[in-house]
Amino acid sequence: MSDLTSAAHVALAGETPTGKPVFIHKASDVAQLVNNSDHARNNARIVMAIALGGVFLDAYDLGALAFGIKDVAREFSLTPTWTGIVASAITFGAIVGAAVGGYLTDKIGRYRVFMADMFFFVIAALACAFAPNEYVLAGARFVMGLGVGIDLPVAMAFLAEFSRLRGRGNKAASISLWCPTWYAAISISYLLVLLLYAVLPESHTDWLWRLILGFGAVPAIVIIAIRSRYMSESPVWAANQGNLEGAAQILQHSWGINAQVADDADRQPARRGRRAGWGNYGALLKGVYLRRTLLATVIAVASSFAYNAVAFGLPVIISSFLAQSLLTTILVSLALNLLFAFTGGLLAVRFVPRFGAWKMTTLGYVFQFIALLGLALTGRPDNVTQAGLAIAMLALFLLGQGFGPGSHSMTFASLSYPTSLRGVGVGFNQTLMRASSTVSLFLFPLLSASLDTNVFWVIGLAPLAGLIALLLIRWEPSGYDIDAEDFADK
Template sequence: MSTTFAPSSPAVSPTGPAKPVIRRASDVSDLVNRGAAAGSNARIVVAIALGGVFLDAYDLGALAFGLKDVAREFSLTPAGTGLVASAITFGAIFGAFFGGFLTDKIGRYRVFMADMFFFVVAALACAFAPNAWVLGGARFVMGLGVGIDLPVAMAFLAEFSRLSGRGNKASRIATWCPVWYAAISISYLLVLGFYSTLPASHSGLLWRLILGFGAVPALIIIAVRSRYISESPVWAANQGDLEGAARILKRSYGIDADVVQDADAADRAPARTASWRNYGALLRGVYLKRTVLATVTGIASAFAYNAVAFGLPVIISSFLAQSMLTTILASLALNLGFAFVGGLIAVRIVPTVGAWKLTVLGYTLQLIALVGLAIVGRPASTPEVVAAVALLATFLLGQGVGPGSHTMTFASLSYPTSLRGVGVGFNQTLMRASSAASLFLFPVLAAALNTRVFWIIAFAPLCGLLALLAVRWEPSGYDVDAEDFPVNA
């Protein structure tokens, strides 16, 4: 017996073009897969969702340059410094796990409307923190917002995008990568601006200003989202609310569809009821291999990237032995010139090349770069400095082209709408655990091993490559949402 997916036929009108008809949830998914009408709000919804990703990246990376000042101001040990740095990631672990469930349970719109307040409150608390305990606690709350936001943001990107062609689901999800690096680069620019304008006597305020600024984009998103953002039409249809899905399609997609009122009860029932048991569904059947692939590549990417990117200012300053200004400019140039550009390249070519091949390429570049950095060690001459910086650039280019862009593609497009929230939430929970370990261990390992730490970091892309070679799953262009609506042919 074969399994197929049959969309309803459009209504035939004697006076004009055929009007789409919605009889079941799969019809809504099919309309979304075809793409939005010109002038619709779908792209604005995607942009707002990416705004949440921007906040995630900004808040995670904002403390990179100020960590030494925090340690000095609060007299922190290396272990205490690691705890403050990783507090946001510990918060993200819990936020992702519960946020993934809530995204499937109460909807994408409600979760997104709530989580921005975490960013505002936590950013202001960080800026005025009187001690390390308050700073760490505020960073933990900020992490809750980050963890909650990623599942809902990925759901919006997947469920407001077409299936194939330019700007398809894989391409839209990969856009999170250049947005991430843009946020990191903007944090560097802010550091540069504040560093250049603050009097030397007030240089200790730099980290407070950078962290507090995170409240500004969050307030902007809060101000504009209620006007443009809607519930995911596919999620609404999955809950049996075909009329609500039709209204969302008209408002956000510019598609005016008729709902057939005499649809069977089975067509109105939820495709899969949201439940904590759905986390177990990720480890059964066809989803087991996809979950293993998404998890291993995600953990490997998070561990390697956080160790290198968060430690980038420290690494560059040790290579170049230059001033803070040189370190800022070099970090900015590397992120914009290689990680950001690599992400843009991935967005452009993933519809034709595929996420699997690009991720293999990215991990290969990273493995070569990390082994090279370990061999070079601490550069003692100008050619060695050039080689070390080139290897850092190669690592960041590989991150942008490969795992940085597509680990979220594997996590988001390996599961249909009914499992997407818990799928991304599960993936992010384990990724954030890897990030927490990386952020906590990197200062300790770097202090003990110096540049030999790159040998340890190199195991991450190696594991990612082995997982990709073992599970050859290509999510780009595959209609995974149709798995919610199987019908017997």
């Protein structure tokens, strides 16, 4: 294998190429083979599954401390300020990580960035589990946040660049898989809390948060262990750098396509392939990308603000508004996430090739606005009927999030830009989204304390903003050949 080919990592395990040779003459041929391939994609699916494993880690680590922050505060005798620092350190890390990760994903490749950020998860999870004080815990959570921020741009790039353009399981559907994966991780963290809550002796309940945070190292170690056998560089990214030989080998191993590089092939990088850098962030705000960036940003920020206020506030809402015990709070939160948010995410994957991301996101925001309006009008439940209505509104909100903006915020962020800009596009989107999350998590307790259930009027502004942006900018990324834009001037 030549130095040029080895620069694009090829999995050790893969399918044996069959059929007549398919000759690659230029980088755009590789994108077309991926977009239109009807070949078996077993190894490509494994790559996508591993990328989703990174998304699982992101969600698990972000939500793992939701039920343990009070125990941390008690064990380390934290002031309210330090409690906030420990709780928010991961989101600040994610803000930095998203900006850096987007740049690196386009600059040095998807494979290298993905493999590097797995080590962040292992080291940070173990450091959290054995943290002797709040300083180490906050620092480890910040490092964990770096891993979370770095991971999503590269994970979305893998999902977009290892899936076909149209039909069932298209790029939009593949990217939408991030959403049920995210909710599954949140649900597993709830289940783990429930299991440990049941089996740990009362004298060792202080171990609960340490075990939950430390468990995050397990899936990261599994991914590291299997990376060389199944994980490959994105063939589209490799081709865009002029590495047609590496791209051909990846197509052979991941798709079983008998791809060969033609003798007269054009090995020049794609339009932006030779100058991936920080300046590409500026390209997101120019020309046709400006409108797409504005829409993707509003969807991400609005979705994040509303979801974090409601979903991560579920334990607070259920335990205080509905006056339930810790055990009931955990069970109801788990049920709502599984039955509605997770199910909504599966619906997004199934139906986005048919209806498109724009329509599903619009309907999802309508559901959320109705739900928040209902919660605001219901107020604090004082009887079974009102409590049932409040739960139904929470369910409606999570269902709308699952099949609407929750799933497709990433669709708009990932498929609004071609391969050369995808990393920085998702990184920019995630940086602003994480900032919104931080503000939301900080403001929700304050607004809830001062406004009580009237806080839902404020939260309702988020889906309303998303609806307005969608009506003003009617951009549909599903089924559109976005990667062709890299070759438009060649």
